Amino acid sequence: MAEIRKLKNYINGEWVESKTDKYEDVVNPATKEVLCQVPISTKEDIDYAAQKAAEAFKTWTKVAVPRRARILFNFQQLLSQHKEELAHLITIENGKNTKEALGEVGRGIENVEFAAGAPSLMMGDSLASIATDVEAANYRYPIGVVGGIAPFNFPMMVPCWMFPMAIALGNTFILKPSERTPLLTEKLVELFEKAGLPKGVFNVVYGAHDVVNGILEHPEIKAISFVGSKPVGEYVYKKGSENLKRVQSLTGAKNHTIVLNDAHLEDTITNIIGAAFGSAGERCMACAVVTVEEGIADEFMAKLQEKVADIKIGNGLDDGVFLGPVIREDNKKRTLSYIEKGLEEGARLVCDGRENVSDDGYFVGPTIFDNVTTEMTIWKDEIFAPVLSVIRVKNLKEAIEIANKSEFANGACLFTSNSNAIRYFRENIDAGMLGINLGVPAPMAFFPFSGWKSSFFGTLHANGKDSVDFYTRKKVVTARYPAPDFN
Known part of the structure:
Protein backbone atom coordinates (compact mmCIF):
# COMPACT_ATOMS: atom_id res chain seq x y z
CA MET A 1 0.00 0.00 0.00
CA ALA A 2 1.40 3.37 -1.04
CA GLU A 3 2.34 5.74 1.76
CA ILE A 4 -0.09 8.64 2.19
CA ARG A 5 1.56 11.99 1.56
CA LYS A 6 1.61 14.48 4.41
CA LEU A 7 1.23 18.10 3.40
CA LYS A 8 3.53 20.86 4.65
CA ASN A 9 2.92 24.51 5.42
CA TYR A 10 4.30 27.15 3.07
CA ILE A 11 6.18 29.86 4.95
CA ASN A 12 8.72 32.35 3.64
CA GLY A 13 8.93 30.69 0.25
CA GLU A 14 9.56 27.17 1.59
CA TRP A 15 7.46 24.10 2.33
CA VAL A 16 8.06 23.40 6.02
CA GLU A 17 6.78 20.67 8.30
CA SER A 18 4.31 21.70 10.94
CA LYS A 19 5.24 21.41 14.61
CA THR A 20 2.12 19.32 15.13
CA ASP A 21 1.76 15.58 15.61
CA LYS A 22 -1.89 15.72 14.52
CA TYR A 23 -2.87 15.06 10.91
CA GLU A 24 -6.28 14.70 9.30
CA ASP A 25 -7.18 12.64 6.23
CA VAL A 26 -8.20 14.57 3.12
CA VAL A 27 -10.87 12.45 1.44
CA ASN A 28 -12.37 12.45 -2.03
CA PRO A 29 -16.06 12.77 -1.06
CA ALA A 30 -17.23 10.93 -4.18
CA THR A 31 -15.13 7.82 -3.54
CA LYS A 32 -14.02 8.02 0.13
CA GLU A 33 -10.42 7.61 -1.10
CA VAL A 34 -7.80 9.23 1.12
CA LEU A 35 -5.91 11.73 -1.05
CA CYS A 36 -3.36 12.96 1.49
CA GLN A 37 -3.07 14.08 5.10
CA VAL A 38 -3.15 17.70 6.22
CA PRO A 39 -1.43 19.01 9.37
CA ILE A 40 -3.58 20.47 12.14
CA SER A 41 -0.96 23.11 12.75
CA THR A 42 -0.07 24.80 16.01
CA LYS A 43 0.04 28.34 17.33
CA GLU A 44 3.81 28.09 16.99
CA ASP A 45 3.38 27.55 13.24
CA ILE A 46 1.22 30.65 12.85
CA ASP A 47 3.65 32.68 14.97
CA TYR A 48 6.49 31.74 12.62
CA ALA A 49 4.42 32.58 9.55
CA ALA A 50 3.40 35.95 11.00
CA GLN A 51 7.03 36.78 11.83
CA LYS A 52 8.18 36.01 8.29
CA ALA A 53 5.24 37.81 6.70
CA ALA A 54 5.99 40.90 8.81
CA GLU A 55 9.62 40.83 7.70
CA ALA A 56 8.61 40.48 4.05
CA PHE A 57 6.18 43.39 4.38
CA LYS A 58 9.05 45.80 5.03
CA THR A 59 10.36 45.30 1.50
CA TRP A 60 7.18 44.31 -0.38
CA THR A 61 5.39 47.51 0.62
CA LYS A 62 8.16 49.52 -1.07
CA VAL A 63 7.91 47.65 -4.39
CA ALA A 64 6.43 49.97 -7.01
CA VAL A 65 2.74 49.33 -7.58
CA PRO A 66 3.14 48.63 -11.36
CA ARG A 67 5.80 46.00 -10.56
CA ARG A 68 3.44 44.30 -8.12
CA ALA A 69 0.71 44.43 -10.76
CA ARG A 70 2.94 42.73 -13.34
CA ILE A 71 3.39 39.76 -10.99
CA LEU A 72 -0.40 39.54 -10.74
CA PHE A 73 -0.65 39.62 -14.55
CA ASN A 74 1.87 36.76 -14.72
CA PHE A 75 -0.16 34.85 -12.12
CA GLN A 76 -3.36 35.37 -14.10
CA GLN A 77 -1.77 33.96 -17.26
CA LEU A 78 -0.44 30.91 -15.42
CA LEU A 79 -3.81 30.22 -13.82
CA SER A 80 -5.46 30.40 -17.25
CA GLN A 81 -2.90 27.99 -18.68
CA HIS A 82 -3.55 25.47 -15.88
CA LYS A 83 -7.31 25.86 -15.52
CA GLU A 84 -8.13 22.22 -16.33
CA GLU A 85 -5.64 20.95 -13.75
CA LEU A 86 -7.01 23.36 -11.16
CA ALA A 87 -10.57 22.26 -11.90
CA HIS A 88 -9.58 18.60 -11.56
CA LEU A 89 -8.12 19.26 -8.10
CA ILE A 90 -11.31 21.04 -7.04
CA THR A 91 -13.46 18.12 -8.19
CA ILE A 92 -11.47 15.39 -6.46
CA GLU A 93 -11.23 17.17 -3.11
CA ASN A 94 -14.57 19.03 -3.07
CA GLY A 95 -16.85 16.83 -5.20
CA LYS A 96 -18.46 19.38 -7.53
CA ASN A 97 -18.70 18.43 -11.19
CA THR A 98 -16.05 19.44 -13.71
CA LYS A 99 -18.16 22.15 -15.35
CA GLU A 100 -18.81 23.80 -11.99
CA ALA A 101 -15.15 23.45 -11.03
CA LEU A 102 -14.07 25.16 -14.26
CA GLY A 103 -16.57 27.91 -13.50
CA GLU A 104 -15.03 28.35 -10.07
CA VAL A 105 -11.56 28.59 -11.58
CA GLY A 106 -12.84 31.27 -13.93
CA ARG A 107 -14.24 33.30 -11.05
CA GLY A 108 -10.93 33.01 -9.21
CA ILE A 109 -9.01 34.22 -12.25
CA GLU A 110 -11.45 37.12 -12.55
CA ASN A 111 -10.41 38.28 -9.06
CA VAL A 112 -6.74 38.14 -9.99
CA GLU A 113 -7.49 40.23 -13.09
CA PHE A 114 -9.23 42.83 -10.94
CA ALA A 115 -6.34 42.91 -8.46
CA ALA A 116 -3.88 43.45 -11.33
CA GLY A 117 -5.48 46.88 -11.75
CA ALA A 118 -3.78 47.98 -8.52
CA PRO A 119 -2.08 51.06 -10.08
CA SER A 120 -5.49 52.57 -10.74
CA LEU A 121 -7.16 51.14 -7.64
CA MET A 122 -4.51 52.56 -5.29
CA MET A 123 -4.73 56.09 -6.67
CA GLY A 124 -5.59 58.74 -4.12
CA ASP A 125 -7.15 62.11 -4.80
CA SER A 126 -6.26 65.74 -4.29
CA LEU A 127 -7.57 69.27 -4.26
CA ALA A 128 -5.22 72.00 -5.46
CA SER A 129 -6.74 74.79 -3.40
CA ILE A 130 -8.50 74.23 -0.08
CA ASN A 138 -5.03 61.71 -0.04
CA TYR A 139 -2.66 58.70 -0.39
CA ARG A 140 -3.32 54.98 0.04
CA TYR A 141 -0.92 52.67 1.85
CA PRO A 142 -1.05 48.94 2.67
CA ILE A 143 -1.89 47.95 6.24
CA GLY A 144 0.60 45.12 6.87
CA VAL A 145 0.10 41.39 7.37
CA VAL A 146 -3.38 40.10 6.50
CA GLY A 147 -4.84 36.76 7.58
CA GLY A 148 -7.36 34.86 5.46
CA ILE A 149 -9.60 32.02 6.67
CA ALA A 150 -11.30 30.20 3.78
CA PRO A 151 -14.04 27.51 3.55
CA PHE A 152 -14.13 24.14 1.79
CA ASN A 153 -16.90 24.90 -0.70
CA PHE A 154 -14.92 27.18 -3.04
CA PRO A 155 -11.24 26.31 -2.47
CA MET A 156 -10.09 28.55 -5.33
CA MET A 157 -12.62 31.33 -5.72
CA VAL A 158 -12.90 32.39 -2.08
CA PRO A 159 -9.16 32.58 -1.33
CA CYS A 160 -8.87 34.59 -4.56
CA TRP A 161 -11.32 37.09 -3.09
CA MET A 162 -8.64 37.71 -0.49
CA PHE A 163 -4.96 37.29 -1.19
CA PRO A 164 -4.55 38.64 -4.77
CA MET A 165 -6.02 42.04 -3.89
CA ALA A 166 -4.32 42.25 -0.49
CA ILE A 167 -0.93 41.43 -2.03
CA ALA A 168 -1.35 43.67 -5.08
CA LEU A 169 -2.03 46.57 -2.73
CA GLY A 170 1.27 45.95 -0.93
CA ASN A 171 0.31 43.72 2.01
CA THR A 172 1.68 40.30 2.87
CA PHE A 173 -0.70 37.42 3.48
CA ILE A 174 -1.22 34.26 5.56
CA LEU A 175 -3.90 31.92 4.23
CA LYS A 176 -5.57 29.21 6.28
CA PRO A 177 -7.40 27.10 3.69
CA SER A 178 -10.03 24.62 4.76
CA GLU A 179 -8.38 21.48 6.08
CA ARG A 180 -10.91 19.57 3.96
CA THR A 181 -9.73 21.00 0.63
CA PRO A 182 -6.01 21.84 0.81
CA LEU A 183 -4.69 20.42 -2.46
CA LEU A 184 -5.81 23.29 -4.69
CA THR A 185 -3.84 25.71 -2.49
CA GLU A 186 -0.59 23.84 -3.22
CA LYS A 187 -1.07 24.50 -6.93
CA LEU A 188 -1.86 28.18 -6.34
CA VAL A 189 1.40 28.53 -4.42
CA GLU A 190 3.37 26.84 -7.18
CA LEU A 191 1.96 29.15 -9.85
CA PHE A 192 2.31 32.31 -7.74
CA GLU A 193 5.98 31.45 -7.15
CA LYS A 194 6.46 30.93 -10.87
CA ALA A 195 4.85 34.33 -11.49
CA GLY A 196 7.72 35.96 -9.59
CA LEU A 197 6.32 36.54 -6.10
CA PRO A 198 9.10 37.14 -3.52
CA LYS A 199 9.52 34.97 -0.44
CA GLY A 200 7.36 35.68 2.56
CA VAL A 201 4.68 37.66 0.71
CA PHE A 202 2.23 34.73 0.51
CA ASN A 203 2.17 32.07 3.23
CA VAL A 204 -0.07 29.07 3.88
CA VAL A 205 -0.71 27.46 7.27
CA TYR A 206 -3.07 24.49 7.36
CA GLY A 207 -5.03 23.72 10.49
CA ALA A 208 -8.14 24.30 12.56
CA HIS A 209 -8.97 26.07 15.83
CA ASP A 210 -5.41 26.83 16.96
CA VAL A 211 -4.52 28.43 13.63
CA VAL A 212 -7.72 30.50 13.58
CA ASN A 213 -7.11 31.72 17.12
CA GLY A 214 -3.49 32.40 16.30
CA ILE A 215 -4.56 34.63 13.39
CA LEU A 216 -7.08 36.42 15.61
CA GLU A 217 -4.58 37.07 18.38
CA HIS A 218 -1.21 37.69 16.73
CA PRO A 219 -0.20 41.37 17.02
CA GLU A 220 1.55 41.41 13.62
CA ILE A 221 -1.66 40.45 11.80
CA LYS A 222 -3.57 43.67 11.18
CA ALA A 223 -6.64 42.49 9.26
CA ILE A 224 -8.65 39.32 8.79
CA SER A 225 -10.83 38.14 5.91
CA PHE A 226 -13.16 35.26 6.77
CA VAL A 227 -15.72 33.21 4.84
CA GLY A 228 -17.61 30.41 6.55
CA SER A 229 -20.48 29.54 8.87
CA LYS A 230 -22.38 32.09 10.95
CA PRO A 231 -21.30 30.82 14.40
CA VAL A 232 -17.61 30.80 13.49
CA GLY A 233 -17.86 34.05 11.54
CA GLU A 234 -19.48 35.85 14.45
CA TYR A 235 -16.73 34.56 16.76
CA VAL A 236 -14.01 35.66 14.31
CA TYR A 237 -15.54 39.13 14.03
CA LYS A 238 -15.92 39.62 17.78
CA LYS A 239 -12.53 38.19 18.74
CA GLY A 240 -10.66 39.95 15.95
CA SER A 241 -12.32 43.25 16.75
CA GLU A 242 -11.55 42.78 20.44
CA ASN A 243 -7.90 42.53 19.41
CA LEU A 244 -8.26 45.79 17.43
CA LYS A 245 -8.00 44.20 13.99
CA ARG A 246 -9.96 45.01 10.88
CA VAL A 247 -12.35 42.14 10.19
CA GLN A 248 -14.63 41.28 7.29
CA SER A 249 -16.64 38.16 8.05
CA LEU A 250 -18.88 36.65 5.37
CA THR A 251 -21.13 34.02 6.90
CA GLY A 252 -24.37 32.10 6.42
CA ALA A 253 -27.36 32.46 4.12
CA LYS A 254 -30.92 31.38 3.54
CA ASN A 255 -31.55 32.81 0.09
CA HIS A 256 -35.15 33.18 -1.08
CA THR A 257 -36.30 33.07 -4.70
CA ILE A 258 -39.69 34.56 -5.54
CA VAL A 259 -41.65 33.26 -8.54
CA LEU A 260 -44.57 35.36 -9.73
CA ASN A 261 -47.50 34.29 -11.91
CA ASP A 262 -46.02 35.92 -15.01
CA ALA A 263 -42.64 34.17 -14.77
CA HIS A 264 -41.41 32.11 -17.72
CA LEU A 265 -41.63 28.74 -15.98
CA GLU A 266 -39.23 26.71 -18.12
CA ASP A 267 -36.36 29.19 -17.68
CA THR A 268 -37.28 29.80 -14.06
CA ILE A 269 -37.18 26.14 -13.12
CA THR A 270 -33.89 25.56 -14.96
CA ASN A 271 -32.35 28.44 -13.03
CA ILE A 272 -33.75 27.29 -9.69
CA ILE A 273 -32.45 23.75 -10.14
CA GLY A 274 -28.99 25.10 -10.87
CA ALA A 275 -29.14 27.43 -7.87
CA ALA A 276 -30.59 24.93 -5.40
CA PHE A 277 -28.70 21.77 -6.32
CA GLY A 278 -25.53 23.01 -8.02
CA SER A 279 -22.39 22.41 -5.95
CA ALA A 280 -24.60 20.06 -3.87
CA GLY A 281 -26.21 23.13 -2.32
CA GLU A 282 -22.95 23.86 -0.50
CA ARG A 283 -22.67 27.55 -1.28
CA CYS A 284 -23.78 30.73 0.41
CA MET A 285 -25.59 31.86 -2.75
CA ALA A 286 -27.66 28.67 -3.08
CA CYS A 287 -31.40 28.95 -3.53
CA ALA A 288 -32.73 27.50 -0.27
CA VAL A 289 -36.36 28.66 -0.37
CA VAL A 290 -38.79 29.30 -3.23
CA THR A 291 -41.88 31.38 -2.59
CA VAL A 292 -44.24 30.87 -5.49
CA GLU A 293 -47.56 32.60 -6.16
CA GLU A 294 -50.55 30.34 -5.63
CA GLY A 295 -51.84 30.88 -9.19
CA ILE A 296 -49.00 28.84 -10.71
CA ALA A 297 -47.85 26.81 -7.69
CA ASP A 298 -49.26 23.44 -8.79
CA GLU A 299 -47.88 23.77 -12.32
CA PHE A 300 -44.54 24.98 -10.96
CA MET A 301 -44.23 22.00 -8.60
CA ALA A 302 -45.16 19.47 -11.28
CA LYS A 303 -42.58 20.81 -13.73
CA LEU A 304 -39.93 21.17 -11.02
CA GLN A 305 -40.31 17.54 -9.96
CA GLU A 306 -40.26 16.40 -13.59
CA LYS A 307 -36.94 18.18 -14.26
CA VAL A 308 -35.36 17.14 -10.97
CA ALA A 309 -36.01 13.50 -11.84
CA ASP A 310 -33.51 13.86 -14.73
CA ILE A 311 -30.62 14.99 -12.52
CA LYS A 312 -27.65 12.63 -12.72
CA ILE A 313 -25.92 12.04 -9.38
CA GLY A 314 -22.37 10.75 -9.06
CA ASN A 315 -18.65 11.42 -9.23
CA GLY A 316 -18.08 14.91 -10.62
CA LEU A 317 -15.37 13.58 -12.95
CA ASP A 318 -17.90 11.41 -14.83
CA ASP A 319 -19.64 12.70 -17.95
CA GLY A 320 -23.12 14.06 -17.48
CA VAL A 321 -23.01 14.23 -13.68
CA PHE A 322 -24.72 17.32 -12.29
CA LEU A 323 -25.01 16.60 -8.57
CA GLY A 324 -21.94 15.46 -6.68
CA PRO A 325 -21.55 14.51 -3.01
CA VAL A 326 -21.62 16.67 0.08
CA ILE A 327 -18.18 17.12 1.60
CA ARG A 328 -18.12 14.54 4.46
CA GLU A 329 -20.11 11.80 6.15
CA ASP A 330 -21.03 14.17 9.00
CA ASN A 331 -22.51 16.60 6.48
CA LYS A 332 -24.56 13.81 4.95
CA LYS A 333 -25.87 12.69 8.35
CA ARG A 334 -26.72 16.29 9.24
CA THR A 335 -28.65 16.67 5.98
CA LEU A 336 -30.59 13.46 6.55
CA SER A 337 -31.49 14.68 10.04
CA TYR A 338 -32.97 17.85 8.50
CA ILE A 339 -35.06 15.73 6.14
CA GLU A 340 -36.43 13.85 9.15
CA LYS A 341 -37.06 17.16 10.93
CA GLY A 342 -38.97 18.54 7.98
CA LEU A 343 -41.25 15.51 7.98
CA GLU A 344 -41.76 15.72 11.75
CA GLU A 345 -42.76 19.37 11.52
CA GLY A 346 -45.35 18.75 8.80
CA ALA A 347 -43.73 19.70 5.50
CA ARG A 348 -44.63 17.56 2.49
CA LEU A 349 -41.62 15.73 1.06
CA VAL A 350 -42.05 15.58 -2.71
CA CYS A 351 -38.46 14.59 -3.67
CA ASP A 352 -36.57 12.42 -1.19
CA GLY A 353 -32.78 12.74 -1.40
CA ARG A 354 -32.32 9.61 0.71
CA GLU A 355 -33.49 7.39 -2.13
CA ASN A 356 -31.55 5.95 -5.08
CA VAL A 357 -28.11 7.24 -4.09
CA SER A 358 -24.82 5.36 -4.05
CA ASP A 359 -22.95 4.52 -0.83
CA ASP A 360 -19.61 4.90 -2.64
CA GLY A 361 -19.43 8.52 -1.50
CA TYR A 362 -21.29 11.05 0.64
CA PHE A 363 -24.23 11.42 -1.70
CA VAL A 364 -27.59 13.07 -1.01
CA GLY A 365 -30.07 13.38 -3.83
CA PRO A 366 -32.08 16.51 -4.65
CA THR A 367 -34.61 17.03 -1.87
CA ILE A 368 -37.73 19.20 -2.14
CA PHE A 369 -40.27 20.06 0.56
CA ASP A 370 -43.63 21.66 -0.25
CA ASN A 371 -45.99 23.49 2.15
CA VAL A 372 -43.13 24.77 4.30
CA THR A 373 -43.81 27.47 6.90
CA THR A 374 -41.57 29.99 8.66
CA GLU A 375 -41.99 28.13 11.95
CA MET A 376 -40.18 25.07 10.58
CA THR A 377 -36.53 24.35 11.28
CA ILE A 378 -35.85 23.61 7.61
CA TRP A 379 -36.91 27.20 6.80
CA LYS A 380 -34.90 28.80 9.60
CA ASP A 381 -31.55 27.00 9.43
CA GLU A 382 -28.87 27.10 6.76
CA ILE A 383 -28.76 23.43 5.76
CA PHE A 384 -25.92 23.77 3.21
CA ALA A 385 -27.01 20.77 1.17
CA PRO A 386 -29.24 19.98 -1.84
CA VAL A 387 -32.47 20.69 0.06
CA LEU A 388 -35.10 23.12 -1.27
CA SER A 389 -38.14 24.41 0.65
CA VAL A 390 -41.21 25.70 -1.21
CA ILE A 391 -43.75 28.13 0.28
CA ARG A 392 -46.95 29.12 -1.52
CA VAL A 393 -47.84 32.81 -1.26
CA LYS A 394 -50.69 35.09 -2.30
CA ASN A 395 -48.54 37.86 -3.76
CA LEU A 396 -45.15 39.56 -3.97
CA LYS A 397 -45.70 41.52 -0.75
CA GLU A 398 -46.23 38.33 1.25
CA ALA A 399 -43.20 36.69 -0.37
CA ILE A 400 -40.97 39.62 0.61
CA GLU A 401 -42.34 39.66 4.15
CA ILE A 402 -41.45 35.97 4.50
CA ALA A 403 -37.92 36.46 3.16
CA ASN A 404 -37.34 39.43 5.44
CA LYS A 405 -38.16 37.34 8.53
CA SER A 406 -34.97 35.34 8.05
CA GLU A 407 -31.95 36.25 10.17
CA PHE A 408 -29.88 36.00 6.99
CA ALA A 409 -29.84 38.46 4.10
CA ASN A 410 -27.23 37.37 1.61
CA GLY A 411 -29.05 37.03 -1.71
CA ALA A 412 -32.55 36.98 -3.15
CA CYS A 413 -33.99 36.46 -6.63
CA LEU A 414 -37.19 37.39 -8.44
CA PHE A 415 -38.63 35.79 -11.56
CA THR A 416 -41.11 38.05 -13.34
CA SER A 417 -41.61 40.21 -16.44
CA ASN A 418 -43.27 43.02 -14.48
CA SER A 419 -41.04 46.09 -14.11
CA ASN A 420 -43.13 47.46 -11.26
CA ALA A 421 -42.67 44.21 -9.36
CA ILE A 422 -38.92 44.37 -9.95
CA ARG A 423 -38.71 47.86 -8.49
CA TYR A 424 -40.86 46.94 -5.50
CA PHE A 425 -38.68 43.88 -4.88
CA ARG A 426 -35.47 45.90 -5.11
CA GLU A 427 -36.68 48.56 -2.70
CA ASN A 428 -38.22 46.26 -0.08
CA ILE A 429 -36.22 43.02 0.12
CA ASP A 430 -33.66 42.61 2.91
CA ALA A 431 -30.71 41.20 0.97
CA GLY A 432 -27.47 42.59 -0.33
CA MET A 433 -27.25 40.74 -3.65
CA LEU A 434 -30.31 40.56 -5.86
CA GLY A 435 -31.05 38.61 -9.00
CA ILE A 436 -33.72 39.34 -11.59
CA ASN A 437 -34.64 36.33 -13.74
CA LEU A 438 -31.44 34.47 -12.81
CA GLY A 439 -30.68 31.94 -10.13
CA VAL A 440 -27.34 32.88 -8.54
CA PRO A 441 -26.78 36.65 -8.17
CA ALA A 442 -23.12 36.41 -7.17
CA PRO A 443 -21.46 39.69 -8.24
CA MET A 444 -18.36 39.83 -10.41
CA ALA A 445 -15.06 40.77 -8.79
CA PHE A 446 -15.40 44.51 -9.33
CA PHE A 447 -18.62 44.69 -7.27
CA PRO A 448 -18.81 43.95 -3.52
CA PHE A 449 -20.08 40.63 -2.18
CA SER A 450 -22.55 42.49 -0.02
CA GLY A 451 -24.51 40.32 2.39
CA TRP A 452 -26.60 41.93 5.16
CA LYS A 453 -27.82 41.05 8.66
CA SER A 454 -26.37 37.76 9.98
CA SER A 455 -24.84 37.01 6.57
CA PHE A 456 -22.06 39.53 7.20
CA PHE A 457 -20.18 40.99 10.13
CA GLY A 458 -18.07 44.02 9.43
CA THR A 459 -18.16 47.30 7.54
CA LEU A 460 -16.31 46.70 4.27
CA HIS A 461 -17.26 43.70 2.13
CA ALA A 462 -15.08 41.42 0.02
CA ASN A 463 -14.40 42.42 -3.61
CA GLY A 464 -15.01 45.63 -5.49
CA LYS A 465 -13.98 49.02 -4.12
CA ASP A 466 -14.76 47.78 -0.62
CA SER A 467 -11.81 45.41 -0.81
CA VAL A 468 -9.46 48.23 -1.80
CA ASP A 469 -10.57 50.24 1.22
CA PHE A 470 -10.34 47.21 3.50
CA TYR A 471 -6.74 46.34 2.58
CA THR A 472 -5.42 49.92 2.63
CA ARG A 473 -5.16 52.87 5.00
CA LYS A 474 -4.97 56.52 4.08
CA LYS A 475 -2.74 59.52 4.71
CA VAL A 476 -4.06 62.99 4.03
CA VAL A 477 -1.34 65.58 3.46
CA THR A 478 -2.27 69.23 3.87
CA ALA A 479 0.46 71.56 2.62
CA ARG A 480 0.99 75.30 2.47
CA TYR A 481 3.15 76.66 -0.35
CA PRO A 482 3.35 80.43 0.07
CA ALA A 483 3.31 82.12 -3.31
CA PRO A 484 6.87 83.18 -4.14
CA ASP A 485 7.79 86.42 -5.80
CA PHE A 486 9.26 85.47 -9.20
CA ASN A 487 9.47 89.06 -10.35
Missing part, protein backbone atom coordinates in the same frame (compact mmCIF):
# COMPACT_ATOMS: atom_id res chain seq x y z
CA ALA A 131 -7.43 77.65 1.27
CA THR A 132 -5.10 80.42 0.18
CA ASP A 133 -1.86 78.73 -1.00
CA VAL A 134 -2.93 75.47 0.68
CA GLU A 135 -3.53 72.11 -1.03
CA ALA A 136 -4.52 68.64 0.21
CA ALA A 137 -3.84 65.14 -1.12
